[in-house]
Amino acid sequence: MNVEVFKTEEYVLVSVEGRVDTTNAGEFEKTMMGILEEGALRIVLDCTALNYISSSGLRVFLVVQKKMMASKGHFSLCSLQPGIKEIFDISGFSSIFTIFPHKEAAIKG
């Protein structure tokens, strides 16, 4: 897993690459918590290069979503690979998260 964070005044773009699984979900959660603590109001998670996500990883998505809802912020995902999209559809996550096909659309909100 590799996570890159790009911050602007309006949004924080997080690009996650590779696999998010049990071994690194904790690290991923820490990164995301750091961004939340800085008071980000719009977070876009770019999943273009996300190849695999386990349930531990999905839990981190949920945590971010709940926290962002509590702080009236916006959290969205974009560019899910077909395999990841399928996991989202099966688990019902597709109806929980705001998902955009492209980064540009997600940033505009």
Next chain:
Amino acid sequence: MGDKLEMKIMVVDDEVDLESLIRQKFRTQIKDGLYNFVFAHNGLEALSMLIEQPEIRLILSDINMPEMDGLTLLLKLKELKNPLLKTVVVSAYGDMENIRTAMNRGAFDFLTKPISFDDLEITINKSVDEIALAWNSAQEHDQLIAIQQDLRTARGIQQAILPKIFPPFPDFPEFSIFASMIAAKEVGGDFFDFFMIDNQRLGFVIGDVSGKGVTAAIFMAVSRTLIRATGIKGVTTHECMNYVNRLLCNDNDSLMFVTVFYGILNIASGEIEYVNAGHNPPYIVSENNVKLVEMTGGPILGCIEDVEYQSKNVKLNPGDLLFLFTDGVTEAFNNQEEPYGDVRLVTYLHEQMGGPIEEVVRKSFASVSEFSAGVPQSDDITLMAIRFNGRN
């Protein structure tokens, strides 16, 4: 030195004025909470103080003292076998014989009288660093032990709640059922369960909790018990899922969740009423085809309180096999980083469907493990198969 931990130092000396000298010399460290000095006046008093205050890490002891001298104290300390406790002895200048004896009895270092306070400070600091190092590595070791213990507990919880007796319902020839789980090294949260609601209906469930370890295992045990206790009352599958979901959502601050497929098989008609709460869909394997059991649209259990789950119905014909599994199956990877995948599973199942139910499951496991040979199993793998035999 890593974290600043308060170092408790015991000074053992029959000269009482040493106490005020030390308190004066180390006043800054004492004020900053780095060093905490306690004072004993002979070996015996030192030992009893050590029992009362096991957090003492460093001992600074004189050799010549009434009641119990420093060399005897060293012998007693050695018996304690505490690698985190270090002793520095103080002896008369040039008293090589006693110093050698002290070192042979496990003293960490020595000082000579009259005490040079600069030397004392260097010696204490050096000892403290050494102890902190030993302390940190002991802590890391303890953490490792704790993690191993955690995994054992999790495995225990998981194994304890899974049904183990097969065939479970020999009095009901209308169906046969077999299920099994192979836990990953870092235990996940898979489970399966089944129960007769009455003479006509079999309740069955397969689930996968997010995460691993003890928290996942406990969440799994709670989920399984809630589903069983609710389902066995004979309520519809969506009522059961609604109720269990609301209970799991309570105080679930860590946002663990569980994917569940819960179904009720009418053993006379082959009709199945079911809810799929975010679980990967099972397959129905018939002689002529293999089809996915349609999703019911509900999300995972435990996180979204106000969900109303919907149930659906599907019918098994005599001979049909319902095959449920967790994503540990389809997401088992080979050394080319390819997943086992649904296609392989379906093909395999279709070839094997005619065999005894236990064999279908066991051979499927073998097929997965053959595929992923040499790659460590990252997730629990659970398979459950139900064959509807009908009433002849």
